[in-house]
Amino acid sequence: MSEGIRTDFAQRMSYGDYLRLDTLLSAQQPLSDKHDEMLFITIHHVQELWMKLMNHELDLAMRCLREDDPGPAFKAMARVSRVQRQLIEAWDVLTTMTPADYLAFRDKLGSSSGFQSWQYRLIEFKLGAKDPFMLRPHAHRPDLLAPLQAAFDAPSLYDESLRLLARRGLPVPRDVLERDVTKPHAEDEGVVAVWATVYRDSGRLFELYELAEELVDLEDAFQTWRFRHMKTVSRIIGMRQGTGGSSGVSYLRGALERSFFPELWSVRTRL
Numbered sequence: 001m002s003e004g005i006r007t008d009f010a011q012r013m014s015y016g017d018y019l020r021l022d023t024l025l026s027a028q029q030p031l032s033d034k035h036d037e038m039l040f041i042t043i044h045h046v047q048e049l050w051m052k053l054m055n056h057e058l059d060l061a062m063r064c065l066r067e068d069d070p071g072p073a074f075k076a077m078a079r080v081s082r083v084q085r086q087l088i089e090a091w092d093v094l095t096t097m098t099p100a101d102y103l104a105f106r107d108k109l110g111s112s113s114g115f116q117s118w119q120y121r122l123i124e125f126k127l128g129a130k131d132p133f134m135l136r137p138h139a140h141r142p143d144l145l146a147p148l149q150a151a152f153d154a155p156s157l158y159d160e161s162l163r164l165l166a167r168r169g170l171p172v173p174r175d176v177l178e179r180d181v182t183k184p185h186a187e188d189e190g191v192v193a194v195w196a197t198v199y200r201d202s203g204r205l206f207e208l209y210e211l212a213e214e215l216v217d218l219e220d221a222f223q224t225w226r227f228r229h230m231k232t233v234s235r236i237i238g239m240r241q242g243t244g245g246s247s248g249v250s251y252l253r254g255a256l257e258r259s260f261f262p263e264l265w266s267v268r269t270r271l
């Protein structure tokens, strides 16, 4: 049964060596002796790991769109959507924590908060949600500020998508193509018209139609994540203020109004 199975790893790379499990599994360090703090930390670590992969895939998607190679971009975007499903499902595990379970260790969190998740902010910037205020919590960490600032200053996934549409001959308005990419994208009627063409003529423009639907999948899942976060927070801390200083649930509800790709939603009314 055990024939052939290697057991001597004094001189050879093992599973744990390759995966750096000592580092990964030494990071779960509760500050209290409360049972549920381990769950709280684990959920965050899992979400941050998935966010790391999302950033990796979004970089590939943006590069491929820029280089006029949508195939691999779609593959990366489809992978991001699957990762998002995992992120959304993870809320279910956290809802097993009651308000009392959470309040028992909440004071240990001090003023730390999801506001300061730089990987989350990096994703938002790459999707085009450019709010310069959100750079501030990272001012004390130049190593984190640099990639955030770079994503803030660069075209978003949506900017790259609209540029691709223009290169394929669709009449994307010039001022949209030449806009200041450090500003949030404002809904544009000309862009709605372009997407309407893509949807109406999806047979001929199949690749661009696929791009549109991949983008809609991404935003749809992102909003579902935000909604589940807001609902989970609501059932765990009610209307308390957040440790990050915001109003809490009301702030999170406000974020649900913000769209990354507004024309892709408006076009549905026009078709």
Ligand code: HEM
Pocket: 043, 044, 047, 048, 094, 102, 113, 114, 115, 116, 117, 120, 229, 232, 233, 236, 237, 241, 242, 243, 244, 245, 246, 247, 248, 249, 251, 252, 255
């Ligand atoms: C008991 C569970 C949780 C509670 C009570 C909670 C509460 C909050 C609150 C109140 C805010 C608003 C900022 C503030 O004032 O603090 C916030 C923001 C945030 N939280 Fe959570 N959260 C929880 C779990 C999570 C988890 C598991 C994640 C996953 C990484 C997460 C990620 C974030 C992010 C990224 C933000 C910033 C959102 C934005 O600026 O739009 N939170 N959270």
Ligand SMILES: N[C@@H](CC(=O)c1ccccc1NC=O)C(=O)O
Pocket: 044, 106, 109, 112, 113, 114, 115, 237, 241, 242, 243, 244
């Ligand atoms: N903002 C949360 C605290 C919180 O959730 C949190 C604190 C430290 C590390 C991650 C967190 N998760 C997301 O906001 C609260 O007000 O209870």
